[in-house]
Amino acid sequence: MRRLRCPAGLECAQTIIGSSRPIGRNWLEDSVRQVSATEFAQAIAGWQQHAGRKAEQVAAALLDALQAQEIPFGSVLPAERAAAAALGVSRTTITEAYSLLREGGLLESRQGSGSRLHRPDGSRKSPALPSFEPDSRLSSFSDRAGDESRPGQFVDLSSGSLPGLPLVGEAWRRAADRGIDALLAADGYEPRGHLLLRESIAALCTSTGVPTDPDQILVTSGSQQALEIISRTWIDDNEPIVVEDPSYRGALEAFRARGAQMYTIAVERDGADVQALERITRRTHPRFVYLLPTSHNPTGVHMSAEKRQTVADLANERGFVVIEDASSAHLAFRPPPAANLFGLVNPAQSVLIGSLSKLFWGGLRVGWIRGPRPMIERFQRAKVAMDLGTSLPSQILAHELLPHTAEAMKTRATTLLDGLAELEQALTLHLPHWSWTRPDGGSGLWVRAPGVDTESLADAARLSGVRFTPGPAFSSVGGQTEMLRLPFARTGRLEEAIARLAGIASVR
Numbered sequence: 001m002r003r004l005r006c007p008a009g010l011e012c013a014q015t016i017i018g019s020s021r022p023i024g025r026n027w028l029e030d031s032v033r034q035v036s037a038t039e040f041a042q043a044i045a046g047w048q049q050h051a052g053r054k055a056e057q058v059a060a061a062l063l064d065a066l067q068a069q070e071i072p073f074g075s076v077l078p079a080e081r082a083a084a085a086a087l088g089v090s091r092t093t094i095t096e097a098y099s100l101l102r103e104g105g106l107l108e109s110r111q112g113s114g115s116r117l118h119r120p121d122g123s124r125k126s127p128a129l130p131s132f133e134p135d136s137r138l139s140s141f142s143d144r145a146g147d148e149s150r151p152g153q154f155v156d157l158s159s160g161s162l163p164g165l166p167l168v169g170e171a172w173r174r175a176a177d178r179g180i181d182a183l184l185a186a187d188g189y190e191p192r193g194h195l196l197l198r199e200s201i202a203a204l205c206t207s208t209g210v211p212t213d214p215d216q217i218l219v220t221s222g223s224q225q226a227l228e229i230i231s232r233t234w235i236d237d238n239e240p241i242v243v244e245d246p247s248y249r250g251a252l253e254a255f256r257a258r259g260a261q262m263y264t265i266a267v268e269r270d271g272a273d274v275q276a277l278e279r280i281t282r283r284t285h286p287r288f289v290y291l292l293p294t295s296h297n298p299t300g301v302h303m304s305a306e307k308r309q310t311v312a313d314l315a316n317e318r319g320f321v322v323i324e325d326a327s328s329a330h331l332a333f334r335p336p337p338a339a340n341l342f343g344l345v346n347p348a349q350s351v352l353i354g355s356l357s358k359l360f361w362g363g364l365r366v367g368w369i370r371g372p373r374p375m376i377e378r379f380q381r382a383k384v385a386m387d388l389g390t391s392l393p394s395q396i397l398a399h400e401l402l403p404h405t406a407e408a409m410k411t412r413a414t415t416l417l418d419g420l421a422e423l424e425q426a427l428t429l430h431l432p433h434w435s436w437t438r439p440d441g442g443s444g445l446w447v448r449a450p451g452v453d454t455e456s457l458a459d460a461a462r463l464s465g466v467r468f469t470p471g472p473a474f475s476s477v478g479g480q481t482e483m484l485r486l487p488f489a490r491t492g493r494l495e496e497a498i499a500r501l502a503g504i505a506s507v508r
Contacts, residue, residue, distance in 0.1 A: 162415075195214060236258065
């Protein structure tokens with residue numbers, strides 16, 4: 001569960017946080033009254049526009065309602081069941097939303113008296129409203145500390161990250177043996193990336209049919225930073241961008257943070273719905289289309305050769321930029337179509353995101369952007385503002401590893417197929433009414449749980465020692481409510497986790 005946090009040391013006597021509007025007398029004086037479920041729903045209308053899971057969206061909308069004085073301090077909120085019915089969500093969602101407000105010091109609940117909004121310090125001046133930190137992809141990693149207090153009891157299925165390959169240790173030792181004295185003679189700042197690594201990445205791109213030179217490569221600290229750089233450089237408020245639904249949640253968070261207007265196209269068994277893409281690009285004229293055509297995250301499907309050609313034809317005809325995220329492409333255990341989407345699009349309007357972190361080891365934190373030189377120069381300026389350059393030792397290690405890409409892919413494919421078989425067997429045994437399509441690659445299985453609100457299931461599962469990521473986290477519009485992503489990269493406790501999920505789902 002994410003928390004509402006008051007900014008440290010921030011006080012606000014005459015203005016509401018985030019607003020210069022003076023606070024009137026009605027705001028400063030608590031009014032004690034019961035807010036009906038209808039008033040509650042009207043006050044937070046549009047709550048789905050906030051980031052995060054449903055409970056977090058409701059909590060954030062309540063903060064907005066306090067700031068706008070639509071619900072004054074002292075008000076008693078409707079009962080959880082009534083509020084849930086008014087919003088059309090589960091009671092569990094409202095329970096968690098109220099809990100977030102209590103943790104933020106804004107809500108006090110007493111048996112028989114309901115839940116009343118109050119100022120955290122009890123003063124009569126307006127408090128600094130808590131900032132809202134929505135659930136995000138990064139919570140899969142940052143929340144782990146709380147689970148470490150329950151060793152052996154908690155099964156974490158929230159991330160498909162993989163353990164490092166033995167190849168990484170071998171390359172590490174080789175790099176150390178060669179010494180770094182020559183590198184130490186310089187200052188170590190290489191904003192575009194170490195030349196040897198850029199040459200290796202350029203050769204890798206060229207081998208896939210896209211001639212590339214090192215000046216067309218920007219080395220990044222993983223593919224997530226690549227998305228942040230692209231978003232900061234290109235995406236403005238209300239910038240129209242087409243994304244798949246579902247899609248990689250790290251990308252959705254990066255685009256959402258910049259205020260992008262995201263239009264969605266469904267993901268079918270053979271990749272993105274290109275007919276929907278044709279309609280949307282004709283109607284909205286977006287500048288950018290973000291796609292994961294190989295080992296799609298989270299569904300694991302490959303886009304067909306025919307659809308890749310259709311996307312390229314549309315891009316070449318209508319002039320939009322294709323942002324191809326290939327960060328999971330190396331996790332394919334079925335060969336993708338021969339046609340490379342990136343190579344089919346006009347080079348002036350195509351950008352490729354790559355990564356070694358998923359294939360070799362997450363701790364490597366090395367990714368890249370491949371694009372036209374003018375774009376790379378702009379992206380480089382944005383990166384310099386972030387970190388001045390990716391860690392040079394990591395880049396040296398990545399350079400050592402790149403020649404072993406094919407070997408690493410074979411090793412990963414074997415492990416992933418074993419894990420997939422184990423997960424499918426567990427699901428068939430314990431949850432036979434759930435369904436899925438066998439993926440072509442990736443480290444997770446996209447599963448449908450008919451009639452189940454997977455956000456509510458995730459909340460209940462967490463209390464029982466199992467964490468997973470529900471479908472809406474992968475949707476820019478809060479869809480995919482019956483879907484969930486279950487990683488199979490780490491074997492050994494998959495059946496235990498699925499058995500626990502089955503027990504929880506059976507009583508809901």
